[in-house]
Amino acid sequence: MKLNKNYENLVENYLFAEIGTRVEKFISENPDKNVIKMGIGDVTRPIVQPVVDAMKDACDELAQGKSFRGYGPYRGYDFIINAIVNYYTKFGVKLLSTEVFVSEGAKSDVSNITDIFSDDNTICIADPVYPVYLDSNIMLGRKIIYVKGDSSFKALPASLLEKADIIYLCSPNNPTGAVYTYAELAEWVEYAVANDCVIIYDAAYEAFIKEEGYPHSIYEIAGAEKCAIEICSFSKTAGFTGVRCSYTIIPEDLVDSNGKSLNKMWLRRQTTKFNGVSYVIQRGACAVFSDEGMKAIMADINYYMNNAKELAEFFDRKGIYYTGGKNSPYIWLKCPDNMGSWEFFDKLLIEANVVGTPGVGFGSCGEGYLRLTAFNTLENTYEAIARMDKIL
């Protein structure tokens, strides 16, 4: 057999593996130190009770012959699709139920969506970026171009050096915490419509937007229904990193120049290569949208965002430049004294016993930056700030 040679072009050491190695080494050499992990973007607060109750009820349903459910609908159960459609009306976005596909993870969808496109597309990725956009396209040997952000780490089409076909955008951004305004996102939609592009819009952090003036969904921008696929996740919204549920929206109006429907192609892809999300998990995810569920998850998001605020105020006091922290759980900060990302990572780990994520791990434009996350306890956040205060 012949293996996929494109895998040879992947960078061997995965960012978080290298972080893990360095942290483990430090801990084994310094077992008395209490290391505070603000690196990987994993949530820390437990699943809210309305979601847990819904999942347990679903388990009981499956235990009874009368309420047992086998294979579910390919797009997801009506109950959750209707809840998602209803959620989007909050943003003034009208979705059809056939436009929503429930899946087990945004990471899967954002990488599997490559399946419906030809290999001769030019892929546009912002630098720095969530590595999955890049790696899933390297695996296919596709041509990749990068677009740099401005000083606030927002990439705009004016910075594109050549024509793109497929554009990955993430707002609020992972890793930089930058959030597009309506006007900025409209620039991308205008570019995509004019140039027959599709935008893969990663909205995994939309629930963290607290201020007015920032779109939660790309479909708040006129014309986006003709050029954009939106992927959203319960991972950060409701702490589902270990529970696994997400959804992808492909508008019926999104067609190629021959009028071919991307929605129908994705449906064909999913019916062939996927068998739906666990009934138990769909019930849990649906409970996120209940009044009680929404109230509970918003309390958790506010808890994290308070951590972000504390971090942001600390770096303000120190005069250290950063993006994010306001409508995002990430703080993307400039390493002091022109240190490199890994140099500052090591300094923080060794001198403050705080773990961040080196910005260079997200792309060459991330060199000299470091990402901290708000996914922690308030106590740990205070402690991390106190320790960093001593060394910065």
Place this chain on the structure above:
Amino acid sequence: MKLNKNYENLVENYLFAEIGTRVEKFISENPDKNVIKMGIGDVTRPIVQPVVDAMKDACDELAQGKSFRGYGPYRGYDFIINAIVNYYTKFGVKLLSTEVFVSEGAKSDVSNITDIFSDDNTICIADPVYPVYLDSNIMLGRKIIYVKGDSSFKALPASLLEKADIIYLCSPNNPTGAVYTYAELAEWVEYAVANDCVIIYDAAYEAFIKEEGYPHSIYEIAGAEKCAIEICSFSKTAGFTGVRCSYTIIPEDLVDSNGKSLNKMWLRRQTTKFNGVSYVIQRGACAVFSDEGMKAIMADINYYMNNAKELAEFFDRKGIYYTGGKNSPYIWLKCPDNMGSWEFFDKLLIEANVVGTPGVGFGSCGEGYLRLTAFNTLENTYEAIARMDKIL
């Protein structure tokens, strides 16, 4: 953007969609008829209590800060991987824990595994066949060759008309219920090793093997660890069609002619494009392997297999040729009076109000055959037999 043109080569009407359309039409025109569905291979018995209890306990764990779990290990949690490794010792197969990958569905794995291979492989698929093997390769534009089975619908390498690189095997077979003996499977392993092939071995129905003399795992055959990937599912074993869990085994010894490890490539694929199975579901799947869980799921399998036995004995009495039914929940029968698959499907639906699956839907060699499943109640099975008795 440019879409994947290979999708145009897919057959538009999906088999089960066409069945659904015909059945819905019949029911709407005959609302008084009690239609018995023995078509789609979905389980009917509820999830066993040990599994339900384990899932509910896991939900409670996620509700507490101390026992909360976020992202899990990429290959799956140790508790379930160890249980799978231990399960395989029953077949005399020794696996390493690094050889097991837990996933949310065999359908996903059997189609996503294409990712790690180059497009210039020749794909060998048996006819008739589970459509996913075929469609997932059509989507990639790969060269596909077919291998016909003998009269008992077992395809063997002697029937190969040209050299294959990647071979899909399924035993007990979906749709024909045929099961390879040790000697027959050894022919495939020998062929694969001699010709630098990889076998994708779908063992989703292994738990239905009741008789001695048939391998449950391809790794019971010497040399298979050098040429085979095995994919197994909890869907039929434990009624998980709506719960979603499966596992894939890639031996460390499975390398290409340059010594490149397929296990490492799949790990890279999964770490990039997948984020693991829900903790709740992994706990449930693990409980299948407990003494109580195994006893309970075996009782369900025996229940289904008794249905299969009743169906088999009925066709024996009628002198109708079939395969399966003994070590498989499927009965694959020759349509009487040389009827075509859809003709006999319609006759069964209209005259006996029984729904089967037309064999031709699984490939041209399935023409003139029909698949019935044992996934039903004993009462419905008796009723279906009584109705078929009147018209056959």
